[in-house]
Amino acid sequence: MLTISQVSRAFNVTPRMLRHYEKIGLLPGKRIDDYAYRVYDEDAIRRLQYIIVLRKLRIPLKEISAILNDPEQVRLIEIIQENINELNIEITALNTIRDVLKIILSRLSIGKEAKLKLDLLSEADILNLIEPLSPSRIPFKEECSIENLNKANEVLDKLKNVRIVLLPPCTVAAYHFVGENPEETVGDAVDKFVRESRLYQLKADSRMFGFDHPSPSPERQYHGYEVWVTIPDDMEVPEPLVKKSFKGGLYAAHTIVFPNFHEWEYLKKWVEESDKYTADYIEQEDDIMGGCLEEHLNWVYSSHMHWPENGIDGNIDLLLPIKMK
Incomplete structure (x- = not known):
């Protein structure tokens, strides 16, 4: 049995977060007679590890709840496939953004050497490439390790305005x-x-x-x-x-x-x-x-x-x- 403070330090999550997971039914905690602290057993710790991994993979808490309540893991398979499809779209968009930026950089360099004034953002081939893109910034790179996924998630969460x-x-x-x-x-x-x-x-x-x-x-x-x-x-x-x-x-x-x-x-x-x-x-x-x-x-x-x-x-x-x- 580990106390809430021990679990918080071991997994680098706040006690408030653990209490929230417990409140919404994701993480079972226990109380022992004559013991003041909330404690977590081995099964709860494994469950928490599972939750943390899924959160790092950008899976919402509502979906995690559905996964944990599905012993056949059918929902997990569906969610993973949905995420893969979304990532494929983002990766394609990123590749397009990279190609467009390379084109712009190349033409800027040529224009500078030839002392030409170029209106790159109105050129037809560039406009055709960027037309399908969403105006929002896409944080993912082509190679998505767990660490990169976590960093990408942080980018998504950064402040848009204050x-x-x-x-x-x-x-x-x-x-x-x-x-x-x-x-x-x-x-x-x-x-x-x-x-x-x-x-x-x-x-x-x-x-x-x-x-x-x-x-x-x-x-x-x-x-x-x-x-x-x-x-x-x-x-x-x-x-x-x-x-x-x-x-x-x-x-x-x-x-x-x-x-x-x-x-x-x-x-x-x-x-x-x-x-x-x-x-x-x-x-x-x-x-x-x-x-x-x-x-x-x-x-x-x-x-x-x-x-x-x-x-x-x-x-x-x-x-x-x-x-x-």
Whole structure:
């Protein structure tokens, strides 16, 4: 038996990701009497290895669930064939792109030597070649090892755009917990507060933010999570929640679909490479993600509605504090 922390370190996946796999039925976890940790047995570890390989092959979680629930492996064969067909199309497109670029490069070189001004993008043979291509960038190369597939998947996931948002000062009800499953623990406490206080009726624009406090680390037995939900300034909050003031600020924002928290790295890189903005991290003794926030969109409304099965999709905004250069 391995604990969730041991599995997280061994396979380089976050505890939050493991809990998500368990929540959607992909990965069975167990609890042992008189033992506080969630644990995984040998069968679960093999299943996790299978999931990781399939994810690296760009197979969605929904398809992975269908594969794992098909003992005859018929669906796996179908999905692999579908992926091969898609890859063949991408590889053909890449070959075409490479050939067109070679033609353009060759004609540019000739034109430069002959001091000719060429309008290459209107030449008929080039237009005919590129007509069938999709305008989106195709990341695959002809030789697709597992490592290349993984890198290609990261390219697909990189940020297409980042929003710049100004969060206004506000009053929040906060709850902080350090221990096993801190995200679920604080979420349950704030969910109860939202419903019992009828917060949505008092403040229909209420928002919910969260952040690691402290972040997961091999040196720590537990990590923590803190949640803020915005409330009217004159509202009192019951224990264990506490009332806090948030001064707001300027943030670079990027929306993700749960649980793609690895895209924090892409947002950080975007800020690092920005000509206009630089990171404005908060330096404190306690590790609180440098002032970064995760805004759980539509969370307060969903809580107010008792989490309807066909409710609004709850995406997450990653918010990184910035300032003008």
